[in-house]
Amino acid sequence: MRKVIYPGTFDPVTYGHIDVVHRAMDLFDEVVVTVARNPSKTNMFTIEERLEMLRESLKDCDNVIIDTFDGLVVDHATQLGAVGIIRGLRAVSDFEYEFQMALMNRKLANNIKTIFLMPHEKYTYLNSTIVRNLSQFGADVSKFVPDIVIKKLEEKKAHGLI
Numbered sequence: 001m002r003k004v005i006y007p008g009t010f011d012p013v014t015y016g017h018i019d020v021v022h023r024a025m026d027l028f029d030e031v032v033v034t035v036a037r038n039p040s041k042t043n044m045f046t047i048e049e050r051l052e053m054l055r056e057s058l059k060d061c062d063n064v065i066i067d068t069f070d071g072l073v074v075d076h077a078t079q080l081g082a083v084g085i086i087r088g089l090r091a092v093s094d095f096e097y098e099f100q101m102a103l104m105n106r107k108l109a110n111n112i113k114t115i116f117l118m119p120h121e122k123y124t125y126l127n128s129t130i131v132r133n134l135s136q137f138g139a140d141v142s143k144f145v146p147d148i149v150i151k152k153l154e155e156k157k158a159h160g161l162i
Helices: 015-027 047-057 073-080 092-108 128-136 147-158
Strands: 003-008 030-036 064-069 084-088 113-117
Touching (some): 003 015, 003 073, 030 047, 047 147, 092 113, 128 147
Parallel strands (some): 003 084, 084 113
16 A cells, blocks of 8 residues: 655645645645644644544545654654655646755655655645635635635634634
């Protein structure tokens, strides 16, 4: 079984993320979507909320597992027996950073390959930060995120958290 991981903060998950998951599903037997715990980042959503949004958004995907990890992505991939790490590329600006990370990961674990996947072009401008910012100003984000994300954003607004 060829397994890959797709790590990210997913704060929140967007249709661009989901598109990359579907592309990975076409190529691999199992895709582990794994939420990174990054203490240096301030996230809008807790780990538990991000896991819930991913589980709901990907509930119809039979060969997808949702999990979380601490530490290095390559270590997590190794622990899971993954053959690779999926990274989404939207634009050239993503490539430079992702290329450096791929080379470092190769130095740390040469047996784990980095696979770059581009989402559909209609999602190339989309990222979680944009969704959070639009939501803060009351914009309709329903074209960018699943219903569960809209619900969670509305809960944050109701509690004065955004």
